[in-house]
Amino acid sequence: MNNEVRVLIADKMDPRAAGIFRDRGIHVDEKPGLSPEEFAKAIGDYDGLAVRSSTRVTAAIMDAAAPRLKVIARAGIGVDTIDVPAASARGIVVMNTPFGNSITTAEHAIAMLFALAREIPQADQSTQSGKWEKNRFMGVELTGKTLGLVGCGNIGSIVADRAHGLKMKVVAYDPFLSPERAIELGVEKVELDELLSRADFITLHTPLTDQTRGILSREALASTKRGVRIVNCARGGLIDEPALKEALDSGHVAGAALDVFAEEPAKDNPLFGTPGLICTPHLGASTTEAQVNVAIQIAEQMSDFLLLGGITNAVNVPSLSAEEAPRLKPYMNLAEQLGRLVGQIAGTGIRSIDIEVEGHAAELNIKPITGAVLAGLMGTWSDTVNMVNAPFLAKDRGIGVREIRNEGEGDYHTLLAVTVGTEDQGARRVEGTIFGNRAARLVNIFGVPIEAELTGQMIYIVNDDQPGFIGALGTQLGENRINIATFNLGRRKDEREAIALIAVDDPISAEVAQQLHELPGVREVVPLSF
Template identity: 85%
Template sequence: MTEQVRVLIADKMDPRAAAIFRERGIQVDEKSGLSPEDLQAIVHDYDGIAVRSSAKISAAIMDAALPRLKVIGRAGIGVDTIDVPAASARGIVVMNTPFGNSITTAEHAIAMLFALAREIPQADQSTQAGKWEKNRFMGVELAGKTLGLIGCGNIGSIVADRAHGLKMKVVAYDPFLSPERAVELGVEKVELDELLPRADFITLHTPLTDQTRGILSREALAKTKKGVRIVNCARGGLIDEAALKEGLESGHIAGAALDVFAQEPAKENALFGTPGLICTPHLGASTNEAQVNVAIQVAEQMSDFLLLGGITNAVNVPSLSAEEAPRLKPYMALAEKLGRLLGQIAGTEIRSIDIEVEGAAAELNIKPISGAVLAGIMRSWSDTVNMVNAPFLAKERGIGVREIRTEREGDYHTLVAVTAGTDNGPRRVEGTLFGNSAARLVKIFGIPVEAELTGQMIYIVNNDQPGFIGALGTELGENGLNIATFNLGRRKEAGEAVALVAVDDPITREVAAQLRELPGVREVVPLSF
């Protein structure tokens, strides 16, 4: 007799999640607030674990749950409380619900705008203290003001729609926002340096990545309009908190409303007590409707996976059938690395993507391969992207995606090629499988070069001239960086050479800047795979 499928709900969650599991014939236990030790002691009895944001699922807990545990479901977006690499290494699927709380978060940002404009929290505190300081709290209207959106994806576009209802003018900075999508949303697409001095209010709706960390830096805040008001309901770390405090104290920044902080829980913060500051404890997703939505979604997704094998909104595996998985796995690894390479080099310039499979690869299901390419490209810009939602995110940002099959064989028995259409022309990378399993880059931007894309690397374009390799090696050595592999290619007619160098440690911005100063260097991009 087959053992009944069992799921543990390890955090407080809307009761409809448990009801869905039971309706589907899955035995469910609800045990929230367990210590890591208590959780570790019982997880071996479960096929799935559903969490929100309190229970932390570590590698040790996963080890205690093996071999039974198959899926971890997060009712929400962030998976920072789950050791995703450990789950991947152990064959455990990690799912999230990336769009279940978009409206709630957008509405919280709008509420913060009102609170800032009319100083509502301060006026409430004063009035309840027995004062009647009617002349002290002189607010401003939202109507007619310019709202600057930093990030105009799913949540940002909802904020833009609500702001239009308030008769605000909306300008948006988002590298992925196409002109067509901007027209559709009724926003003016601008660069960040144009947004900063124009906006009366600024609200952030971007994930926290290496590219967006500190996007409102000291320098950026200095460029803002005097009297600007700033809202952050996105991610802590997007704003330089020390510089924000100085701006509030000097009066250059009229007010700031923060729902997120660089360090959470933020029980202590240098910003607390600063005039003009409003704070909430990461409430962006905290409404009844949002919690119901994400609970229902995670229960349905986990049930489909445990009973039928369907994979939806997984952050560490693509959507595919069990029969396809063995053949597609190495191709998806190759595709993800090619996309990751393009995403890190071409980045926000990308406007379209062509994914071509040739030879043996043309016989396979191209959708998981495409999903892997898109996830790789956008992983540099989003902390919640996965192979399932990557196509949606590409469409939302106006990036056209085309899939091409070529059954004939070219120079290789099997080939995956990705061409990114950019503002500066097409950029194409090609890769193949050695021994039907080992992913290799074979051509980059028209230059033949064989390289394994792995770990920490540097992409360098330079003039093809004697002595460069020695100078590069010396510079890396002086910075304590050991070279693991060195891969070269060149375009003779242009006098251009390419180097892909694997090193043992990450390349810092300072080292990259030093490399750019070497004679003959045209481009330097640190890479991570």
């Protein structure tokens, strides 16, 4: 079997990206401009897919890529050309490069502010056509004006910094902007209606979501200060374009500079030709530096994931740095084993999952551990589940997930516990630890201390604690020519109940499981697979 890691670059990208893949031993093909049919035919041969804004990655494409494709990476910020929910459902990591073109996009927004304030494109066109309309183009100063930022994340904060250098006053609307961060940035945090009523210039720096779509609606535009100027270098669809045209025609909005549109490529837009409008063809990230930065960054991120398990700038799974991955690997192995153990025994009636880390484990990044627990547990119901899609499957099934940290040490230097709430059995808890920083061990199952390695084919048996049972069990397995690899025992003395976890060399058939269940004193038999 060929274990070569393969990546497809489906859009034009700086050649340094392909160079990074090759330097790290990854086979890479550069095939920009494939037709949808060619794309669907080719994609099944690759573990990773790198795109920019031209290639649309649909659910149908992902189905054609199954089961090999593990990661889709966008060299840029927006992932609206990728069906992220479909990727999540199929266990595919989706990455982007949110910081590689931040400065370039922020600078483009500032350039648009200047262009609006001084009507530079219109004056250029007039002058080059042989006119000298000096009195026609009466601009306004930026100094002393109020800039309203709709969105104050990475790009918005850079625009704020540049605006301060222009001696502008900056107000910002962003539900995720903390008061402390606003003070640090030197901006005044306000609600959207106040920003609209106060701002002389408005710039948009927010992703396109169900909450932000049409954020500058007809009603919002009507509530802005008369003579406002608007810049959008973020995403098309944030502004109601027909309403913006009416506001420009009426003079309520003095000017608008748009780098993005609701439909792209925008070759026939009703806004075109409207007085006061400046347009560029989605140039926010179009500088030499930005193209190089995002190409290098996406190649490094994909290589770290495909070779080391590191997850950086993913939009549908928690981050896990390449440095963290080796340290977390034994804990994630333990987490998956515990999830798989409790999932196989507790069945499908699970309604809640508590994941608790104690001691040394409490210092670690818990999100990947949670993903591994859920992948192990949900993997008992589906053979296509992994730590990417497991949280979504749990949510779809109405299973509540809670994470708990306990920095104090108990009986073990480090401990991971998984407790499931079930419909008919109440809470069921399993605990595990790491020996020697790498060996995963079960140390407690449903309140019974027991030390066992969870591996291969096993049998979980609950029986009356009475003499002779182990001999009868061994005889029954021997008669079925099933060899015992390890035998682990624990018991509840007060209930005269014993638990056995037995590793065997061959899978336990339903017929053998029934024979074991018929042994005297047996209460429960569950074949296990790890």
